[in-house]
Amino acid sequence: MKPLLQLDRVSVSIPIDGDPRRVISDVSLDLAPGEALGVVGESGSGKSMTARTVMGLLPSGSSVAGAVRFDGTELYGPENQGRAGRSRTAAARRDIGMVFQDARAHLDPRQRIGDFLVETDRGGAARKAAVETLDRVGIDDAARRMRQYPHEMSGGMLQRVMIASVLLARPRLILADEPTTALDATTQAEVVSLLDELRREDGTALVFITHDLDLAATFCDRVAVIYAGCLQEVRQAELLIRAPLHPYTRGLLASRPATDSRVPRLPVVPGRPLSAFEAPPGCAFAARCAHAVDHCHQTRPALTARQGALVRCDRLAAIEAAPVPEKVNRP
Ligand SMILES: Nc1ncnc2c1ncn2[C@@H]1O[C@H](COP(=O)(O)OP(=O)(O)OP(=O)(O)O)[C@@H](O)[C@H]1O
Numbered sequence: 370m371k372p373l374l375q376l377d378r379v380s381v382s383i384p385i386d387g388d389p390r391r392v393i394s395d396v397s398l399d400l401a402p403g404e405a406l407g408v409v410g411e412s413g414s415g416k417s418m419t420a421r422t423v424m425g426l427l428p429s430g431s432s433v434a435g436a437v438r439f440d441g442t443e444l445y446g447p448e449n450q451g452r453a454g455r456s457r458t459a460a461a462r463r464d465i466g467m468v469f470q471d472a473r474a475h476l477d478p479r480q481r482i483g484d485f486l487v488e489t490d491r492g493g494a495a496r497k498a499a500v501e502t503l504d505r506v507g508i509d510d511a512a513r514r515m516r517q518y519p520h521e522m523s524g525g526m527l528q529r530v531m532i533a534s535v536l537l538a539r540p541r542l543i544l545a546d547e548p549t550t551a552l553d554a555t556t557q558a559e560v561v562s563l564l565d566e567l568r569r570e571d572g573t574a575l576v577f578i579t580h581d582l583d584l585a586a587t588f589c590d591r592v593a594v595i596y597a598g599c600l601q602e603v604r605q606a607e608l609l610i611r612a613p614l615h616p617y618t619r620g621l622l623a624s625r626p627a628t629d630s631r632v633p634r635l636p637v638v639p640g641r642p643l644s645a646f647e648a649p650p651g652c653a654f655a656a657r658c659a660h661a662v663d664h665c666h667q668t669r670p671a672l673t674a675r676q677g678a679l680v681r682c683d684r685l686a687a688i689e690a691a692p693v694p695e696k697v698n699r700p
Contacts, residue, residue, distance in 0.1 A: 371441070372399040373574050374423065374542060379435035379445075381418055381598075382646075383428050390646035392418045394598040394653075395435070397672065402541070405568065405575040407585025407592040407606065409621070411642035415598035416578045420544040423576075424467050425458070439465065439542070466535030468564075470547040472527035476519045483515030486534055502533040506563060525556035529563065536567065542574045550580070561588055582621050586610045594618045597653035598645025604678035614680045616658045616688060652682070660684045 381393040393415045400406050408416050421427050423437060423444065436446030442461040443449040449458055469475050476485060486499040496515070503511035506529040519527055528548060535543055545564060549557035565588050568575045579585050585592045586606040593603040594617060602615040613619045620638035640657035649656070655665040662684065670683040682688070 370401050372438075373402045373404075373440055374398075374400040374576075375436075375438040376419075376423075377436040377438070377446075379419075379422065379433065379437060381415075381422050381427065381434075382432050383418070384430040385646075389430075389432065390644070392598050392645050393422065394645045394648070396595070396598070396600045397435075398593060398600065398603065400542070400574050400576065403568075403572045403574055404591070405565075405577060405589040407582075407589035408576060408578045408595060409580070409582045409585050409592055410595040411580065411638075413642055413644045414595045415645055416595060417546050418598070419595070420467065420546050420576060420578055423544060424465060425462060426467075463538065464541045466538055466540035466543045468528070468531050468535055468543060468545040468548045471551045472531040473519060473524065473551075475531065476527060478519050480518070481515065482517055482519070482522070482530055485530070486515070486537060498537060499533070502536050503530070506530075506533045506536070506567070507559075508533070523556075525552050525560060528552065528556075528560050532560075532564065532567070536571075539571075540573060542576070543568065544576045544578070546578045547580070548577075564588075582610070582618075594621070597643040597648040599648070599653050600672060600679070600681065601654065602678055602680045602682075604680075608677060612676070614675060614678055614685060614688075615654075615682050616660050616684070617654045619688075620657075658684075660688050 376396050376398045379393060379396045380391065382389040382391050396419065408419060410416055422433060425444065433445045437444040438446070439461045442457050444458050444461060483496065483499065487495045500511045500515060503514060508514050508526060508529055522530070548564065549560050552560060561584065564575065577585060577589055582592070586609060589606050591603060592606045592609045594601045594615060596617050602609065602618050609618065610622065613622055617638065624638060638657055643653060649666065651666040651668055652661065652670055655661040658665065664683060670681045672679050672681045675685065
């Protein structure tokens with residue numbers, strides 16, 4: 370099937386303290402219409418920047434190499450030049466919605482929910498659609514809620530409002546960037562189930578960005594694991610959990626808490642995660658990898674097809690001899 374979203378060897382640099390710094394390194398990913406893709410990695414690995422690249426929300430002075438295509442239209446790339454290119458890009462992006470981590474930070478505290486959802490010059494039909502959509506995302510008494518301000522609602526409700534605002538634009542792709550991280554565990558589960566239900570009903574594709582590999586694997590068809598701005602493994606979700614290939618994926622799985630989702634996550638994988646611009650020339654993960662040999666520190670592995678996965682590791686033959694890690698219980 371023709372991909373809806375395609376990242377083709379995408380690298381991104383943003384200005385940090387005045388200098389261009391690489392935050393995404395050579396990422397290639399395809400997403401089919403209606404597919405849910407989890408993007409998982411530790412803090413600073415470039416997950417948000419990947420979504421921001423697709424949305425055109427990079428800081429000014431950023432540069433993008435490679436190509437990003439949405440439904441055949443280049444959002445970045447050699448074809449996307451000049452005024453005509455920019456207007457095609459803007460039109461294509463109207464079919465993409467984004468849900469951010471902290472809904473409250475994206476809402477104007479002085480604006481009523483109804484005015485946020487419906488531009489003032491739009492008529493009664495638009496208001497009716499907004500009320501229906503609030504109802505659909507599980508907000509009771511939606512007509513009354515339209516008149517309320519953000520401070521009158523909980524974080525979970527505001528995230529539902531954000532989801533409603535995205536749905537009102539009838540997107541074909543939703544980018545959800547840690548949409549539940551700011552919420553308590555019960556509300557988290559409700560919001561994730563809601564996103565899952567809505568996208569299945571509407572046939573919308575979803576990119577679900579999270580630290581939580583289990584959560585991504587539960588709700589997504591495939592999961593991409595990213596480290597230091599670089600795609601390390603992408604695979605069908607169930608297989609990735611059951612038979613991870615990359616040592617980093619194995620490490621993420623081994624260091625998750627056993628069952629209780631209220632327990633804070635253990636620090637994943639010993640050592641500190643790196644940003645792309647800090648990564649050494651060889652394998653970005655080599656410094657933290659128990660299987661690394663000299664070669665790994667010198668040569669960056671290519672993304673290679675293996676057992677239905679794409680994986681970036683030159684030591685797989687050696688690692689396959691090692692057992693899949695068990696869950697580690699809390700001390
Ligand atoms: N506004 C910014 N100014 C400077 N550096 C930034 C900015 N935003 C992100 N970065 C840097 O870009 C790199 C990638 O960050 P990104 O936010 O994409 O990571 P992430 O995987 O989404 O992390 P998190 O889970 O913490 O949100 C990191 O090194 C981060 O420090």
